[in-house]
Amino acid sequence: MLQKPRGTRDFLPDEMESRREVEGMMRKVARTWGYREICTPEFEELELFTIRSGEGIIQEMYVFEDKGGRKMALRPELTAPVLRMYVNEGRTLQKPLRWYYFADCFRYERPQKGRYRQFWQFGVELIGADSPIAEAEVIMLAHEALSSSGISFSLHVGHLSFMRVLLQELEPDEQKRARMFLDKKDTAGLEDYLSSRDHSGLSDRLIALAGCRDLKEACAITGDNPDRKRIEDLFTILDQSGICYTLNPGIARGLDYYTGMVFEAFAENLGAENQVLGGGTYRLAHLFGGEDTPSCGFAIGFDRVMVARGDKGTAGGVVIGLAFTPEGRGWALTVAREFRRAGICISFDLSGRSIGQQISHISRTADFALIIGARERDEQVVTLKDLRSGMQKELTLSNALCEVRGADPR
């Protein structure tokens, strides 16, 4: 038997329905903030992704050569394609641009809980705005979009300039090593490394900063910071916004293209891959041939959100099965048409067996059985049986519609 490719998933209707429900809530949130949906190609020129991240990421991407000999890649993320799109066709649009996307991405990685080779991201990009209020907007929108999914999460907001100020006395490769130690919370390793490099005074301050959760404290640790005013503005707005967040100056991540504010969200019961959202302020447009444009955005790991939600069922609508005899078929077709026009889900029993057998089959999945035979046809009525109570009534079509509309699905 053929199997699906490693790291991919099939979705049965139940799961698909709940995915669409969550997706719909996120879309709705984005729309109410004035963000509009865009779509970019599933594959791009490989260079689009290596230009920023280097050749190293090729081994983690689906890369192929097309029939014209071009090096292509399935998109591993959306930010670069969106900014490429902005440079190609968004430059003359009025700024700022508020865009969102819901799209699948591909990465060639070892699958595990919450990590798949094909996965979906919901994200937004705010292009052409450069202010604390713009950054705050993106954070607030992220918070609302994630909240709408119903999961519980913690939101961490930081700013790269804290770390940058402390690290500026180090060489670039030393900075990288120091960040690595901080990421792993290896304080002893960091201390050893920095004292071996004649920066022994630095490790205490770095460790204090990474653990710091208070703005005044963070500013005290870092001292002179050219971005201080702006950072204070940002956090003042966030405090006014009413969202719940944690200041975390230690967020460094491996993202070299972020320029200032960075933020992340983590969900519970997700195992090792518990980050469900990442975002920040960045500048990418100039890499793709555009003007240097300030941008801010985030991406939600949609599949991880779904894992974190667990098996929450979705409330579907009422479902009706239609049992009919050959004599009643014409009338049954008319009745079904009217139910569908009213937006109610109704399916014929396709077996052509006896009414009893049809109902027996229907009763396993539906809320109501509608029975139509010669008798109903002659009187232009329907027999509606509530399968939960066992009660049944002979009703006119419009009365049957009313009856069903007022009912709750099982």
Next chain:
RNA sequence: GCCAGGGUGGGGUAGUUGGUUAUCCUAGGGGACUGUGGAUCCCCCGACCCGGGUUCGAGUCUCGGCCCUGGCCCCA
């Protein structure tokens, strides 16, 4: 790329020191029963992840691979 634990019908399972036709439950399909039913009875469908080795004989032992689950690494 590394580590651990796994892989028997669609799902869940039994399978003895290696020994007939691989167990049971469930789901699915069909029939008995031609207008009141989710029942009952009967039937059907359908599996040892793949390949090599040991053996008279492998679901069982062994090696390699694939895949799954979790962790490490990475995380644009």
